[in-house]
Amino acid sequence: MRTTDLSELAAFDAVARHRSFRRAGEERGVTASAISHAVGNLEARVGIRLLNRTTRSVSLTDAGAMLLAQLSPAFGEIGSALDALNQFRDTPFGKVRINAPNSIAPFVFGPVMGTLIAQNPKLELEIVATDRLVDIVDEGFDAGIRLGESLRDGMTAVKIKPRLRLTVVGSPAYFETRPVPKAPADLKDHVCIRNLYPSGAAYAWEFSRAGKIIAFEPAGPLSLDDHELMVEAARSGVALAYVWEERARPFIERGELIECLASWCAPEDWLYLYYPTRKHLSAGLRAVIEALRV
Incomplete structure (x- = not known):
C-alpha cells in the first residue's frame, strides 16, 4: 500500500x-x-x-x-x-490527549506536569480543560478525568490524587456586618453565590456531618459557573462562595478569605482517570497514570 x-x-x-x-x-x-x-x-x-x-x-x-x-x-x-x-527507548514517545474539568485540572496536573515532562521528554501531553460534558471516545481523547467512578460500560477507572473538598468562604469585609455561619441553616441569612453547571443549571451547596446530609440552595443575586470568579467575588466582599478549598487556600492563608463551616464540608468522592477498556494502553498514558494514581 x-x-x-x-x-x-x-x-x-x-x-x-x-x-x-x-x-x-x-x-x-x-x-x-x-x-x-x-x-x-x-x-x-x-x-x-x-x-x-x-x-x-x-x-x-x-x-x-x-x-x-x-x-x-x-x-x-x-x-x-x-x-x-517504546521498550527500545529510554522514555515513552508520542501524544497523550486528556480531558479534565476546568475547575479541577490545575489541582490534578499542576503538581505533576513539570516532573512528568522532565522525566519523559519525548512525551507530548495535551490537556483540554472544560467543564462541559465530553465523550472522550467521540472527541478523540485517550482518557478523561472526573469525580466518582460511575462510568458507562466499557470504561476502566483508575483512582488518582488529590482528593478535593468544597468549602464556604467569605471576606473579612463581608463579616464586618454579618456573623460567621456556624451551621448550614445559618446561610439563609447570608448573601450566597449560586453555583452553575456549564448548562446553566444551578446546583446546591452540600454539607454532611455525623451521617446528616444537608443541601442548601442559594437564592442570591450572583450566579457563576467558574470557581475563580467565585473566589474573586468572595474576596470583593459581595457574597459567600462555595468553592474548591484548594482554589481558595492561598487567600485563606493570607487572611483575605475566611473559611466557614469546615466541620460540615466533607471531602468529595475520589477523582478518577478513565479510558476505554478495549483501547490499547500506550506507554505515554501509562506514564501519566503512574504520575497521578493514588
Whole structure:
C-alpha cells in the first residue's frame, strides 16, 4: 500500500470517529481542507461515497460504516505496534490527549506536569480543560478525568490524587456586618453565590456531618459557573462562595478569605482517570497514570 493510501485512510478514520473535518484535522495536525481533500481522493479512488456531508453535519454511508468497522481494529494494531517500540527507548514517545474539568485540572496536573515532562521528554501531553460534558471516545481523547467512578460500560477507572473538598468562604469585609455561619441553616441569612453547571443549571451547596446530609440552595443575586470568579467575588466582599478549598487556600492563608463551616464540608468522592477498556494502553498514558494514581 502506498503511503498516500494509508494517509487517506487515516484521514477518513479520523473524520468518521469525530463526525467532523475540523476535529479530524486538529487530531491529525493538518487543516480541515487537507482532511477533506484526502477523503475526497480516497472516495474517488475506490469509486464509492463513504461520507454524507452537509453544511452542518457529517455522517457515514453504509459503505463508510463497513470500512470504519474494519479499519478501527487495524489502526489499533498499528498503534500498538508503534507503541511497542517504546521498550527500545529510554522514555515513552508520542501524544497523550486528556480531558479534565476546568475547575479541577490545575489541582490534578499542576503538581505533576513539570516532573512528568522532565522525566519523559519525548512525551507530548495535551490537556483540554472544560467543564462541559465530553465523550472522550467521540472527541478523540485517550482518557478523561472526573469525580466518582460511575462510568458507562466499557470504561476502566483508575483512582488518582488529590482528593478535593468544597468549602464556604467569605471576606473579612463581608463579616464586618454579618456573623460567621456556624451551621448550614445559618446561610439563609447570608448573601450566597449560586453555583452553575456549564448548562446553566444551578446546583446546591452540600454539607454532611455525623451521617446528616444537608443541601442548601442559594437564592442570591450572583450566579457563576467558574470557581475563580467565585473566589474573586468572595474576596470583593459581595457574597459567600462555595468553592474548591484548594482554589481558595492561598487567600485563606493570607487572611483575605475566611473559611466557614469546615466541620460540615466533607471531602468529595475520589477523582478518577478513565479510558476505554478495549483501547490499547500506550506507554505515554501509562506514564501519566503512574504520575497521578493514588
